[in-house]
Amino acid sequence: MILLWSKHQTGPAAQVIRYLLETEVTKTAQQQASVTRRSPAPELLLGDPILVGMMIDSLPFQCRYRCATLSWAEDELDVARFNNGAVGLRRAIDGTVRLFLELACAGIPERARPPVLVGTHTHLGRLEVNILMPRAVGLPGAPLRSWNPHPPTIGSRADWDAYVDVVNSHYGWFDPRDPKRRRATTPPSWMAKEAAEIMRRSAKGEKLRLGPSDPRFRAWALLRQAVQQNASNREAIRQALHHGLAPYQWGVTSESRTSLTCGALHRAGPRVTFKGAALGDGDEDAIDPYDAQSANITHCD
Known part of the structure; x- marks a missing residue:
């Protein structure tokens, strides 16, 4: 539990x-x-x-x-x-x-x-x-x-x-x-929820896929692949992300001891931060018990 x-x-x-x-x-x-x-x-x-x-x-x-x-x-x-x-x-x-x-x-x-x-x-x-x-x-x-x-x-x-x-x-x-039982990589909760929803709909026969034009989901796929191939080698993982995200003009924009953030390299735009055991994070990400994508909700400490 x-x-x-x-x-x-x-x-x-x-x-x-x-x-x-x-x-x-x-x-x-x-x-x-x-x-x-x-x-x-x-x-x-x-x-x-x-x-x-x-x-x-x-x-x-x-x-x-x-x-x-x-x-x-x-x-x-x-x-x-x-x-x-x-x-x-x-x-x-x-x-x-x-x-x-x-x-x-x-x-x-x-x-x-x-x-x-x-x-x-x-x-x-x-x-x-x-x-x-x-x-x-x-x-x-x-x-x-x-x-x-x-x-x-x-x-x-x-x-x-x-x-x-x-x-x-x-x-x-x-x-x-x-x-x-720890996950090697964990995306933000909204991304995990959307991926799960897409898989549920696909199981019902609906034609929905993770959009290849969305660099955030592409970054997630590249990170999982890089972790499988390079385990906990941070430099190899970083280089794989930079190479795979180059067509989007994206790459690794920042990282910490327990996370890695990808985003546009030369312009403002969305960012996505990944955690997980492969990135040194000892805990699972908390997944929100309700989906707030369509809600006007503020985060509080």
């Missing part, structure tokens, strides 16, 4: 709640919109969508909610048994969610904690449990205070890593930091 946090923390509550709970959602791939029907439909495990939505929309803060996803691999948990109500699995998920909420609200009296919304996605053949929390706490009748269950600090990261370790060890689930 892996824990993923959405970077998006503002915008209308109805937008994220619809994505988490509605049976039909609109996805965009290669600038073509399509309605996806989730079957099985999302299941509400805990909370009142109206209450949670009202609290989020009433907050005067810029960052008004946090959304996290607990995600299991297809071969890690039998999603069909879960959907059929298997008691053991249901108890395990309930315990995992309740421990999550206890850590998120550590030190906050129960009556000062915000309402939460917990729902599932299983239509992709694996279990995802989405947890939506207003970013505020306060005793009844007292002013609400801005609150972040996962602030951008080393201590918070260590706390949540420990949570994942404890839960996976207790229930016998996979360790996401196992070197054998």
Whole structure:
């Protein structure tokens, strides 16, 4: 099991709640919109969508909610048994969610904690449990205070890593930091989502492909190929990208110890940053639990 946090923390509550709970959602791939029907439909495990939505929309803060996803691999948990109500699995998920909420609200009296919304996605053949929390706490009748269950600090990261370790060890689930399970390269979440959507549509017979004219996707393909051929040789990977992206007047524009960024070399334009084990990144990229490509949403720390 892996824990993923959405970077998006503002915008209308109805937008994220619809994505988490509605049976039909609109996805965009290669600038073509399509309605996806989730079957099985999302299941509400805990909370009142109206209450949670009202609290989020009433907050005067810029960052008004946090959304996290607990995600299991297809071969890690039998999603069909879960959907059929298997008691053991249901108890395990309930315990995992309740421990999550206890850590998120550590030190906050129960009556000062915000309402939460917990729902599932299983239509992709694996279990995802989405947890939506207003970013505020306060005793009844007292002013609400801005609150972040996962602030951008080393201590918070260590706390949540420990949570994942404890839960996976207790229930016998996979360790996401196992070197054998780490991805060599990871694209930005929007790119991974679009590629997955294209593959889903292709499986249905729709003629959609990753556009060869988009240098961002070309960079991703070249990077995967270069990593397979050159393992962790940074210089060889860099040269392969420069050569393959030359027709687009693109190349490697910057890099860090754990990432590599490609973009136009002699003009302003889009950039795309890749991470992954082959680039020295020890952690998986967090994939947003809802697709914000068509939404007007601001990122908050």
